[in-house]
Amino acid sequence: MSADLLTGPADVRRGLDAVDYLVDDGLAMALFLALRLGRPLLLEGEPGVGKTAAAKALARVLDTTLIRLQCYEGLGVPEALYEWNHQRQLLAIRLAEARSERLGEADLFTAEFLLERPILRAVRESGPVPPVLLIDEIDRADDEFEALLFEFLGEAAITIPELGTFTAVRPPIVVLTSNRSRELHDALRRRCLYHWIDYPSAARAAEILRRTVPGADTALITAATAFIGRVRGLDLDKSPGLAETIDWVAALSALGVTELIPSQVVRTLGAIAKTPDDRDLITAALPAAPPVAPPERQS
Template identity: 80%
Template sequence: MKDAQAVRHRLDAVDYLVDDGMAMALFLALRLGRPLLLEGEPGVGKTAAAKALARALETPLIRLQCYEGLTAGEALYEWNYQRQLLAIRLAEAHHTRLTDADLFSAEYLQERPILRAVRHSGPVPPVLLIDEIDRADDEFEALLFEFLGEAGITIPELGTFTARTPPVVVLTSNRSRELHDALRRRCLYHWIDFPEPARAVEIVRRAVPGATGPLIQTAVQFIGGVRHRELEKAPGMAETIDWVGALSVLGVTDLAADGVAQTIGTIAKTPDDRAVVAAALGAYQESPP
């Protein structure tokens, strides 16, 4: 894609709407071949960005979901120990002996997401999503340094594998902890804000085409106001879409309608937040703007 606007148009075609800043961040990541670290509040569309980019590029999405205790064997590669053990037993049955070189060969190598991305045959590079990197341990970040900097990984028994066509790498973080400076230096960076009202309305309209325009407008406006209250988890676009979808299924066209309060579990995910949102909805219904 020749420029940021081209990126924006391609993403628009797959129903992912971005602002100029996000379009430029994705364009530079593509053009420079650098990993892109996306941060922002939960629900602003970080994971969806990688998914949409894969659709726009018409290339596979390879996803690595991070969590505490994630290991190299789950993220990079692993040896197929069962097949190795079977090979040893077969060799013993035939009175032969296998060497380490026989056992630790490509035949017994199991690809995990990062090695799969490195060895992707192309011609279009895959999109590798390293999702919620902040949930992984500090030690796991260190495992990524070689890959993020050189688009390759080293397997001691086999050598270094370097991508012929470096994957498009998107990392996401909810900032539940600080990431290491060495990881940040290897990435381009973009902070995703909640979308402005007009873009939020268009996002919801595309996601819930059966909802009425007035319902979408008022729901987006209401949630925008709720985000400024004391909440444990401010509702994002995912929650907004779920809420409008639920209201649409129920045939609701106005937030003042009966039964709306029974749907706030789609946007409030803790008892305290539910109480706050319920109070805000009650005030809205008593004195709608």
């Protein structure tokens, strides 16, 4: 589907609904404006609320390429933007020497020896629909990496000193995600639209679970979403997000569990509890097992 066919937030919401990604009005509006205005969109929220999944779903709706750049400490130009093919350059030098020729620097730093990394690939993508570029967990990268993005985020362009500036014919659809493990630079935020994704309501979480774990018992889904809502109020090292909730309900369903009885579900808590302390707190919060009725006396 072309982005031009998404004429409003309602179209975006229906398109995402068709690929089983449910959004509220706020996120639908943010995605629509990013498409209509051609601006990068920065999504922030707790881990597991569906930030990465939003970019993936949008690429599916638009039937376009998803290019993903996973950020990490030490990420730089060679991994994110472009790199020179040093082996091929060396081979060219040796071939020239064998022919008694001499290669200058200008001969070695040409497009022939350029390796595209995710951002340059997104700029040079020539398909009928711009790609979705997901710059995932930007907060994991260093401050210096943010500065590398300013030209690209503001102008959909990359400057390579040896070759000049590459500007996208059709700017890619850029989605950045952050878990707020550190503060991002104001200059990066100014270049982006912004939306905070909160945990879904119990009703919307239940609807998501019904779609993603279709074999799960309806009563189990209702009880699990209500329980996860209570668990997030505990003093946990890491509150379970939607992704963990999906894993947990899938595990319970695979075991044939239909009720949140501690003796039945405690074995699956590794899906939502990621530290020993969290496991203890969540176990203590499980609903008590219903009392067992005494056997009837024989007359």
